[in-house]
Amino acid sequence: xxAALDLFTVVAVAAGAFFFLAGTxxxxxxxxxxxxxxxxxxxxxxxxxxxxxxxxxxxNGLLAGLKLVAIWLLALLVGAVVSQxxxxxxxxxxxxx
Amino acid sequence: MIDAxxxxxxxxxxxxxxxxxxxxxxxAAIVGYVAYGLLLTLAWVALGGVDVALTEAAxxxxxxxxxxxxxxAQLRRTEAASNAERPGLPxxxxxxxxxxxxxxxxxxxxxxxxxxxxxxxPEVAANIAATGVGNPITAVLLAFRAIDTLxxxxxxxxxxxxxxxxAPDRVWGGRPGPRYRADPDGTLAxxxxxxxxxxxxxxxxxxxxxxxxxxxxxxxxxxxxxxWLLAMMxxxxxxxxxxxxxxxxxxxxxxxxxxxxxxxxxxxxxxxLAYPEGLAKPLILVIEWALLPSLALTLGLIMAGAPQRxxxx
Numbered sequence: 001x002x003a004a005l006d007l008f009t010v011v012a013v014a015a016g017a018f019f020f021l022a023g024t025x026x027x028x029x030x031x032x033x034x035x036x037x038x039x040x041x042x043x044x045x046x047x048x049x050x051x052x053x054x055x056x057x058x059x060n061g062l063l064a065g066l067k068l069v070a071i072w073l074l075a076l077l078v079g080a081v082v083s084q085x086x087x088x089x090x091x092x093x094x095x096x097x
Numbered sequence: 098m099i100d101a102x103x104x105x106x107x108x109x110x111x112x113x114x115x116x117x118x119x120x121x122x123x124x125a126a127i128v129g130y131v132a133y134g135l136l137l138t139l140a141w142v143a144l145g146g147v148d149v150a151l152t153e154a155a156x157x158x159x160x161x162x163x164x165x166x167x168x169x170a171q172l173r174r175t176e177a178a179s180n181a182e183r184p185g186l187p188x189x190x191x192x193x194x195x196x197x198x199x200x201x202x203x204x205x206x207x208x209x210x211x212x213x214x215x216x217x218x219p220e221v222a223a224n225i226a227a228t229g230v231g232n233p234i235t236a237v238l239l240a241f242r243a244i245d246t247l248x249x250x251x252x253x254x255x256x257x258x259x260x261x262x263x264a265p266d267r268v269w270g271g272r273p274g275p276r277y278r279a280d281p282d283g284t285l286a287x288x289x290x291x292x293x294x295x296x297x298x299x300x301x302x303x304x305x306x307x308x309x310x311x312x313x314x315x316x317x318x319x320x321x322x323x324x325w326l327l328a329m330m331x332x333x334x335x336x337x338x339x340x341x342x343x344x345x346x347x348x349x350x351x352x353x354x355x356x357x358x359x360x361x362x363x364x365x366x367x368x369x370l371a372y373p374e375g376l377a378k379p380l381i382l383v384i385e386w387a388l389l390p391s392l393a394l395t396l397g398l399i400m401a402g403a404p405q406r407x408x409x410x
Contacts (some may be wrong), residue, residue: 033360081288 005057012054019047033090037083044079046074106140123169123176127162128218134158147311148234151303155319163326164401225386229378231309238313239381243370247359250352250388251316253395257348261339263403270340271408273401279332291333296324314385316391336401342392347377351391355384 007017023043052072059065113136117129134157141150172179184192221233221241228240238246266273280287304317328334337344358380359370366373372380 077288077291081284084284 009054009057012050016047016050016052016054019043019050023047034087036085041079041083045076048075101366103143106136106143110140121180123172124166127165127169130165131158131162148232148313150396151313151316155316159323159399160319160396164282167400167402168272179336185319189302206309227377228372228381230381232311234311234314235307235381240372240377241386241406243355243359247352247355247370249355250355250392253392253399254348257395259397260399264405268404268407270338271406272406273336273398273404274339275405276335277330277332279330281332286331286333289327289333293324293328296320298326300324301389304385307385308382314389314392318389318396321389321393322397322400323392326400329401336398338399339404340408347395348391351388354387358384 004090023039023041026039026042029035037051049072052068055067055068059068110133113129113133117126117133120126120129134153138150138154138158141147141153168207169176221237222242225231225233225236228236230236300317300320302317303312303320304312304314305312307317329336339345346354358372362371362373363369
């Protein structure tokens, strides 16, 4: 049972790390602010979500698990708002070279 | 495996430190500095210094980052001109020699194999029971070296006076920063309504848990100050005029209580900042509870900046 949980952790965290890698590649390769945000939100939302999901079986009790989930939810909330603010500022500034 | 991770963190830290120094653009350098602070937080966690990690994340990365970004925004108009100027060769040589000398001296001091570093850890461990506090860091900060903490709280007040003194005469005692007007139905106002209840609980929790586990008033106060700043920037709350007497009283209340408890120690326990037998824990709690609101106000007002407009606008 614990070996299966460990395997689940490894797979989920690795999948999360893959999304962070893909998000970073997107940040470096995509052409403008809006596509950068698109790439980053994948890393933040899915990457962090998968890492948290993978760490849940290793959490020290229910409360620690809930704290992990709370961290993910807060990151989702702040990530969404900050993306909106950056995108609005970029649209107001207009296209730049 | 862990060694590889630690080596990776160390390499990234060095790389980011160099990038922060080399970057010509002020904004880029600040972003590098904040990332450096967050990475340093990871390094402290790896070393087992969770208290220091929390402080680094809250104050080193967060609060200092906000202050630097504000300063960079003020400097933006003159940045291109100052970047175009290049100091002469003797000046650059002198700077290189001084900076290199400091780095070499530090490296010698830190890396010299002088045997185990002197430590007071066993003495703290032997005497911590007398304080009634479970977290050795808190015991050092508020019992064994309380004078340092008192001076730190007072230094923050001096920093705030320094920020205020940047105000032009006609707005002296006025409100800091611009009046932020965000869309009341927009995302920022939404976040500023949703996040503060959570942030206030987290801030008070980090403060409260500091007695027995990593945490403390400086970290907690930074989070509270950040929530206040968020409400200000979303236009939901205005910064108070800094000339208001009640505000100034609240700012000095924490240090005044600290000094009063310390002075009472002269009569009851024979030394400034000494606690009478058995009363250490309650007195430490009194000081902590008095300092938290003052620190949160001070840090929030430092981040809000110098007064920029009169009281009624």
